[in-house]
Amino acid sequence: MGAVAVELYNLGHQPGFFYMEHSMGLASSAGLGLALCLPGRKIVVLDGDASVLMNLGTLSTMARYSPHNLTHVIFDNESLLSVGGFPxxxxxxxxxxxxxxxxxxKNTGLYSDxxxxxxxxxEAAxxxxxxxxxxKVKAVGPTSFAMDIGLLENRFEFARHIKDLRSE
Incomplete structure (x- = not known):
């Protein structure tokens, strides 16, 4: 999502990274689905506070199904940084x-350091x-939101990666 996706991309793209662009609020839902479909793999969702606020119901659904292999990391900068920095x-x-x-x-925590x-x-891993x-993080985003990987390219690369994982 927005700044979180760009920051992850800038750390070095991997075939198992899926950037949920133009779908604010749905990273947690996609991660839940992956965790349920790939129970032998650790799934980590990187999300923003505003994104989670747009889809709070996913937290209840996560708790209901409680996938043992899912860690949901929420970077809380107290703003909608990617769309103008509104609180x-x-x-x-x-x-x-x-x-x-x-x-x-059951396992939740708020961390400021x-x-x-x-x-x-x-511990979660x-x-x-x-x-x-x-x-809790500062509301400082990337200098550019541009990424060298297109949405369709990322979609197909990720789908191939998941297919390969399922056939292992």
């Missing part, structure tokens, strides 16, 4: 870790249970 509901008190907990997710987040992420981690 999100987290800027006025909404705590997405508590929302996830209230939806039924890198050390705390890193420790929680490492080694845990065989659904986790939702919210990292």
């Amino acid at each position: 999100s509901a987290t800027s006025t008190g909404t705590n997405l870790a508590l929302v996830a907990k209230g939806a039924g997710v 890198i050390e705390g987040f890193q420790g929680a992420y490492d 080694n845990r065989d249970e659904l986790s939702v981690l919210v990292a």
Whole structure:
């Protein structure tokens, strides 16, 4: 999604990365589907606070199915950075870790320092249970939202990657 997708892309594209462009709010739903279809693989969703706020119902659905292999990381910059930087509901008190907990997710946490987040992420990566981690971050985005991979190219590359995983 927006800034999160571009930041991930800028770290170095991999065939297993799928950038949910032009579908704000749906990264969590796609990740849930992948986790349920690929129970032997660890699935990590990188999301933004405004995106999660647009599809809060997914947290309840995640809790209902509770895939053991899903970690949902939410970068909370308290804004809609990708579309102008307008404040999100987290800027006025909404705590997405508590929302996830209230939806039924057992392993949740809100982190405002890198050390705390890193420790929680490492635990989640080694845990065989659904986790939702919210990292408070500054509202600083990429200097450009351009990526050298097109939407269709990414779609087909990712689909081939998933097909290969399923045949292993």
